[in-house]
Structure formats: structure tokens, C-alpha cells
Amino acid sequence: MARIFGIEIPNEKRIEASLPYIYGVGPQTAKRLLEQAGVDPDIRTGKLTEEQLVKIAQVITSEGILIEGDLRREKQAAMKRLTSINCYRGIRHRVGLPVRGQRTSTNARTRKGKKRTVGVKK
Missing domain, CATH: 4.10.910.10 (Ribosomal protein S13/S18, C-terminal domain)
Structure with a gap:
């Protein structure tokens, strides 16, 4: 399972559907984050590279979104x-x-x- 900020998100789902597993990130926020990170929302979470996960985490921090x-x-x-x-x-x-x-x-x-x-x- 992929981890963002220590939260495990499911590998088999699309990243757009996996991000809302993080408390404080809803479907609309997930779309916006992926757009800013430049990640395709249709990619399965398990197929993401480490750089893409880091980029998503950086966007969450830079946006100032409170999570978990x-x-x-x-x-x-x-x-x-x-x-x-x-x-x-x-x-x-x-x-x-x-x-x-x-x-x-x-x-x-x-x-x-x-x-x-x-x-x-x-």
C-alpha cells in the first residue's frame, strides 16, 4: 500500500479515489491536488512512482490543507x-x-x- 503522510491508501484504486481516504481530503480537493501536482487521476495508486507521491505530499503541504x-x-x-x-x-x-x-x-x-x-x- 502507498503511504502519504503515514496514511496508507489502497493500491488497487485510482489515485483520485484513493486520496479521499486521507481525513481532510475530499473528492474535489483530490482532483485539485492531482491537477496541481501534474499527476494523471486515472493512474492506479500502486503504479505511482515515489517522485509522484512526494509531489502530491508537497502540494498538500504548500496548499496548507489540514489533514488527519x-x-x-x-x-x-x-x-x-x-x-x-x-x-x-x-x-x-x-x-x-x-x-x-x-x-x-x-x-x-x-x-x-x-x-x-x-x-x-x-
Whole structure:
């Protein structure tokens, strides 16, 4: 398997489809990176030369794209900042409810978790 920044990407897929395996690189970013690196997007990852892999890594660094651990840390720091200043979004993050104005009367099951039935006493 080919490695870029210590992340293994599948050999049997096209490089355009393999790059999104890196956290922080989506399909559009992958296309743009390959265009700037001058690498054909249809080449299989296993057929890439070492120079082409290095060139892709250089383009990622020069673009200033946050990937993997750095991006996760940045997102975590942003959420921590919101919760520490006690803003509305921070409180919603802390309580585990939707943050961006979605309804919660029905739906929002992913964010709220498994349904807990509230019993009625007789």
C-alpha cells in the first residue's frame, strides 16, 4: 500500500479515489491536488512512482490543507472554545443536541441517542 503522510491508501484504486481516504481530503480537493501536482487521476495508486507521491505530499503541504490529526485537533479546539465561553452552540454541543437549528421534537435521533421512554405513574 502507498503511504502519504503515514496514511496508507489502497493500491488497487485510482489515485483520485484513493486520496479521499486521507481525513481532510475530499473528492474535489483530490482532483485539485492531482491537477496541481501534474499527476494523471486515472493512474492506479500502486503504479505511482515515489517522485509522484512526494509531489502530491508537497502540494498538500504548500496548499496548507489540514489533514488527519491536525484537522481533528483543530475541530476539537473549536468545540472546546465554544463550550468554554458558554455560547448557545457550545451548550448544544455539551448537551448532545443538534447545533445548527434543526428540530428536536421529532428526529435528531443520531445526535440525541437511543430513545428513552418516560413512564407515567398511576
